[in-house]
Every structure is written in structure tokens, then in C-alpha cells.
Amino acid sequence: VGSRIVQLDRRRETLRDEAGVIAKFGIKPSSIPDYLAVVGDSADGYPGIAGWGSKSAAAVFSQYPHLENIPKDWRHWDPMVRRARPLAESLFAAWEDALLFRTLATLRVDVPVLTSIDDLLWRGPAEDFKRTCERMKAPDLFRRALARKR
Structure with a gap:
């Protein structure tokens, strides 16, 4: 202020x-x-x-x-x-x-700020998401996430 x-x-x-x-x-x-x-x-x-x-x-x-x-x-x-x-x-x-x-x-000012609206675009599941789905015994969840990417 x-x-x-x-x-x-x-x-x-x-x-x-x-x-x-x-x-x-x-x-x-x-x-x-x-x-x-x-x-x-x-x-x-x-x-x-x-x-x-x-x-x-x-x-x-x-x-x-x-x-x-x-x-x-x-x-x-x-x-x-x-x-x-x-x-x-x-x-x-x-x-x-x-x-x-x-x-x-305290307001943090040391965090990255988006530079473009494209930074918010869905780019598919993260690399370890498949392993997480397998551990959860939810293979359909991974397939649905992949389908959303397309």
C-alpha cells in the first residue's frame, strides 16, 4: 500500500x-x-x-x-x-x-505468474498419473483423461 x-x-x-x-x-x-x-x-x-x-x-x-x-x-x-x-x-x-x-x-510475490492464457490449456495427464490410476485400481480414469486430451 x-x-x-x-x-x-x-x-x-x-x-x-x-x-x-x-x-x-x-x-x-x-x-x-x-x-x-x-x-x-x-x-x-x-x-x-x-x-x-x-x-x-x-x-x-x-x-x-x-x-x-x-x-x-x-x-x-x-x-x-x-x-x-x-x-x-x-x-x-x-x-x-x-x-x-x-x-x-503475507502476500507472496515469489511465485510464478502466468504469462499467457495458453498456460492454462489442458495438456493431458501428468506422467505419474497412470501409475496413480493403477495403484487406485482405476484404469478407466486414465483412459478418460487421455480421451480428454484429444
Whole structure:
């Protein structure tokens, strides 16, 4: 998110630039994966961290942009963060989960992108499909797949 990158809200059919993300979530766009890691995302199937909601996450990530920046000792947290002790306890008890959820919330840009619609054309069954059909005792499945190729 920035001047050239935006967040699309498909449900509301709106686009948000950096200022829009800050207005909506109370944090900078770079903190969104960390925010989603602790509050969860039911659409993507991860629960977040117990006790964390949108208000507490916004308060924490407005002070500490990423999970690694959050002090382990709640007494060192910014005084503006309410319920620091239970938040810290739940976060650090589920630290590995939080890191996993952040990974799940992060858009991957290192995957190959189709260069042509032809990349989607059916080219017949993969080489090991015949062996799989034989193992499954389903020779007709392989024959039907070959017939589709033609």
C-alpha cells in the first residue's frame, strides 16, 4: 500500500491507499500482516491469538510495527496499551503460532505468474498419473483423461 499500491476491500467494493488503511485499522500498511496474525482472519482460516482484538492490536502495532518489536516484558510496553500483561502473556505463549499466522497473512510475490492464457490449456495427464490410476485400481480414469486430451 502506498501511492501505487492499494488495498482492495471486495466486500465494500472500495480501494484504500496508505491513509485509508491507517484510518480503517489505526496502523501503517506494513503492519497489516502482524495485525492479522494476532486478530485472526476467518476468511483465510487462522484464528489469531487468544485475547487479541482489533482495538488492542491497533494500539500495540501503532507503537511497535512488527511482532519482533514488541517487548517481551509487558512492563516495557507503551502505557497507552491497555491490558498489556494478558496480551503479552497470550502472545508469547503462542509466539510460533503468531509467526505462522503472519506468514499466512503475507502476500507472496515469489511465485510464478502466468504469462499467457495458453498456460492454462489442458495438456493431458501428468506422467505419474497412470501409475496413480493403477495403484487406485482405476484404469478407466486414465483412459478418460487421455480421451480428454484429444
